[in-house]
Amino acid sequence: MADTPITIREALSAALREEMRRDERVFIMGEEVGVWGGTYAVTRGFLDEFGEKRVRDTPIAEMVIAGAATGAAMAGLRPVAEIMTINFAFLALDAIINHAAKVRYMFNGQFTVPLVVRTTTGGGKQLGATHSHAPEVIFAHFPGLYVAVPGTAYDAKGMLKAAIRDDNPVLFVEHSTMLQRRSPVPDDLDFTLPIGKSDVKRQGDDVTIVTYQKGLEWSMAAAEQLAKEGIEVEIIDLRWLRPLDLEPVFESFKKTNRCVIVEESLPHFNVGAEISAQLQEHMFDYMDAPIKRVSAMDIPLPYSRELELMALPSADKVVAAVKEVLGG
């Protein structure tokens, strides 16, 4: 069966629809999932197909969206809760981290939390400081929770279906500026991708780039520019911030001996900090140059288009970082 090119939005929608058709316990609840059809139109048409019982609009109240979904999951349902943006998920930090992620451990395995919280991340839309972050790394700090960060339609579908079928709580982060990106995706109803597996998105021998989501786009664009100059980068898409799969990163680093980490989050205590630490712990003997991080600047994001672009990473910044680790 030929894979059909679809957008990330369509991939997410298909994953949700297929899983709701497959399992009566799966339902969606959250901000504007029903009558509105999803603020990013992922759940358009769902209310007609599945009805109000399984497509539940909520008040704009993130604490209870995440908390009630956690309780429903503990009790045996399989909720997919939607919080419009990850900025608003800050209000639900306690429900997600202190409760969804911890009740299993705290009560010695008595409770299971098959919960997915879907949300969107990212800047670049001139929404100002409170609406423009990529702070998913915060959630990846805590054991008990998985954090998904898909960057292609193929990954989005396979990972969301896997997240819904898994018995652990998953924060499923979608990038708000990437929903129209298109790639071939299998139609197979049982297509899922393993949880916690990173993926080599481009092969090359000169520099390893570790990245995810929006960083993947900047890195792929940078790779094209660099290839014209004879520099071949290897790009590893993490896909999950927890579980974090660094084996392909280590394998690549053994070959390239150089690494750039590209992400949209802020530089302080970010994904790149963790990966740099792990590379020096495990790969010190292979290291030929200091590891370089490309991230947003260490400021709240501004409104002005020009200023916002200055603050965010870009393909050019990735190109410069790669040349720097090559000693250029």
Added chain:
Amino acid sequence: MAAPNKETLLDWYRQMVLIRRFEERCAELYQQGLIGGFLHLYIGQEATGVGAVAALREQDHVITAYRDHGIALARGLDVNALMAEMLGKATGVSGGKGGSMHLANRDLRFWGGYGIVGGHLPLAAGIALKAKYNEEDEVVLCLMGDGATNIGYFHESLNLSAVWELPVVWLVENNQYGMGTSVARASGATEIVQKAMAYCCGPDGRGMAVGPRLDGMDVIAMYDGISEAIEHARTKGPILVESLTYRLEGHSMGDPQRYRTKEEVEEFSAAGPIGRFRNHLIEKYKNIGSRLDSIDQEVLDEVEAAVEFAQNSPDPTFEDLTSHVYVD
């Protein structure tokens, strides 16, 4: 609702004495350094917990805050396993990972004690949603202190339960103080049931019912009031009930109690729930004194046996330390 017979009343007496003796012994063990962390005693509030839990049917659910020993004992959790949890042993109800604030038994539909003020309220809503979703005749009893009624979780959870018509009895144990701050100094509404009015009276009478203010020092009044509330919840929707009670001990161990006078505590102590119920039973049944005395002795023996069981139990192992973070 059948009036409780003599044996039932004697069982309630036994439960109340058990809670009292269990906790007095816990306080001693705490002073000896055998119990760590926080220890929030329920002493003074026994009638509320015993009467309310007695009103539950087998299929109903109960969840509470961190002052949870009394609710756990009333719901019939094993005394040995509870004491073992207090001592952090592998044989504890939560394997020694939860401690005093995190007791639970899923099989008995006791969903736990929770250490974050208000954090369990949305969980209660979610468990109730499961019952409604599956069209099961089940009610969730969610206990909380008066202090929890000032936090966002309370308002978001009450509101959602009203909008979704969830079968929840919200029971506020008004013991007059949130830690050391009195209700009058912390809450705009000093009669907590008034807060339910904000979420009542929707279209077609939908919404939160404003329940009674019950005498929380009278186990029979609690049983009657919560039985009616459960009937309301299963047929009409959520209801908020207030229990007027008093915490005779400090908030946790080592509370200097500068916020109240000794006279105030003595006054409530004299009118305490156990002595009051004992007097009631002596007035109601001839020659019951010796039965009560033998119950007192049985309970003492039971608690001592539990302490012995706990002290002789093994500590959790390294394997326990790392288990149940995720579902494997």
